[in-house]
Amino acid sequence: MKKGIFLAICVLYIMNVFAVDTLTVSNIQRIADGLKMPGIQAGDKQVVFPAVPEGYVLELKGTDRLPVVDAQGHIGKPLTDAYVRFYFTLTDQSTGETLEVTHLDALVPGECTPLADANACPEVIPSIREWCGGKGVFLLEKGKTIVIDPAYVRELQKTAEILVEDMNTLCGLKYEVKTGNPGEGDIYLTLKTDDRSLGEEGYRMTIGKRVDIEGVAAKGVFWGTRTLLQLAEHGRLSLPVGKIRDYPKYARRGFMLDVARKFFRLEFLQAYVRIMAYYKMNEFHVHLNDNGFIQFFDNDWDKTYAAFRLECETFPGLTAKDGFYTKRQFTDLQLQGMDYGVNVVPEIDVPAHSLAFSHYRKSLGSRKYGMDHLDLSNPEIYPFLDSLFREYLGGSEPVFVGPEVHIGTDEYAKEEAEGFRKFTDHYLKYVQGFGKRARLWGALTHAQGKTPVTSENVIMNVWYNGYADPKEMIKEGYELISTPDGWLYIVPAAGYYHDYLNLGVVYDKWEPIQIGNQLFPAGHPQILGGTFAVWNDHCGNGISEKDVHHRTFPAMQVLAQKMWAGRTEVPYEAFAALAGNLSEAPGVNLMGKVKSAGATVLEYRFATTEGKDLSGNGYDCMIPVKAVNSEGLKLNGKTMVCTPVKEIGYDYAVEFEIAPASGNLTESVLFRSPDAVVVYTAGGQLGFRRDGYFYTFDYQLKPAEWQKIKIEGDAKGTTLYVDGKQEQRLEGKKRVVKDKNGRESTMYIQQTLVFPLEQIGDTEDGFTGKIRSLKVTDRNAAVKN
16 A cells, blocks of 8 residues: 555556646647738738747748848748748746747738749749749840840940850850840840849849740849840740749759869869859859878879879979969959859868978878878967968969858867867958958867857858758858758769769758758748768779769759749659759750751761761861762871761760771871860770770780671660670779778779760871761660650
């Protein structure tokens, strides 16, 4: 009996404690759960917040559609009805307890009255936020005009010039730029708008008897021209009549490229500015220095690959010899970005990932943590890096002309946390001292300590929550760019992270408010947006510029959608179909796609007599060409024939008949384009060179005999067939090494080729022999057909 009474008392005590805790916790939670948004009526200018009991404060922190309802609750001028999600905090003034309130949303009425049988919202990437359909179409016609509002010529002249160039390139339309009043059929650009809530990047477009694009700022109008071009591309110059109100969900929409461990030519970066702009991605983060992993270089820091990619006068010899950008080139890249709405963000990564600096001056490296770490106890470090940063930030015409500079500060030894924090604080403030906004990688949870690190006006790329816990970084005052490694890191052919992003999953489940396993409220003001990244960790693994682009371009399209418009009702399969039919950008074709009526994109018999015209397609590039019936095209080592196709990307088949002559050079050119060359070697083998790599097939061709060759290429490798038999497949050759502790690492050597077709033979080091036929097949088209 006593035992039963005792148990009953215990149960009552536990219930009482639980009830007190529940009451304490649930008071604020109960109030939050009971909050409901008052209805918003047409014509309202200000949101009415839900009422809360006395002693509680409800504060609006942000919304997920700021051009509809801003962070102060002001209502904009939505074109169509728009749902807005609100982010509030509820505070109990008596206890100081604060709770996030994230479940409240409201429908804001738009000004558009839907018409029966109105035009559906046109498909572009990223999708249009607000559309009011009219009836009929507007046809883009040759000889019409792009008209700039005379009041805004200075701000919009460059946008108009780029639009003219792109319309001509993409659509074959020869527009001209004028200033004045627009007429029927014209495209009109202006910054005169009564919709001030659009923000810097928003725009309105009216498609009727002419096309009007208006915005608060030039960047918004520029984004409107990108939509116009996609409408023209997708609709074959026919635009649906209607009105657009468009703006981004996230302010920062970025891509980071590691150009340090793999060099990318300036032309590639310039093309990427255009690609990013076409999809309204506005930040191009360029990682300028880094190094390979020591285990792949005989566990010897002196042998380990490292590169700093900028011309450097302060420290002659620091600049990488196998590829770099001059100061003028890099400045011009940033200026190009400004014209295209893309902020090029340079990154000098210190004090880890810094082997390039200790290669230049050995005393800078850490003997304790590895020579890729700078020795922060060395008094040389700060003067050296101060001088380095000053070279690009100082003077009346700095090399880094953009508003932001990234200082790296990632993955340094945890044992030196205080020194690392001091270093980080110094260089954040040092960059700020030149009038720039400083950025860094998140590492302050990893490097916990007492030394303060400034967060004022600092942006942090948060990539791994164990290195920088996003919730803690927000409390410390940092603004964040979501760069979660598990979602958004591409490390080509490395066997870890993503080789290709899982685009279906990203499309369905990710937005920048998802950082690792932490999900933040929609509209959180300290989460600025997101960035996806390519890290070329495995130096020397044969990855080409084309291979990287094959991975990044489809990801660019998906992430442009997710960061401009967020979630959508369109299923991924439908989105992917649209994405596959849009170009990379006007005048850009890094994928090597070939437009043709069918799977065969080129076919020559080379059985004509001497002359310039070869079967109506090929041209002799002003070099005499001889082809006599079945003897085919005779190449004498100085002969070059051009084709109308620069190259063909994955997946392709290139077939030709060849009879090599004697006297060929070590590498005699069979096919060439600006990006690659296919050669016949003096040893009778076929090979190819691109991106500084050279690969050969083992098979030896027979001299003076006709042999049927077929080369197939895809994103994994390259295959040689001779007379119908597969002779060799070059794909992912493995290289296994061990570190000092005996742990194995594997590198997969990429042996891919986007096939060059711009010319056959060469005027200086060309092939000697005969080619009797050439057939080029787009295997993707063949599968579709």
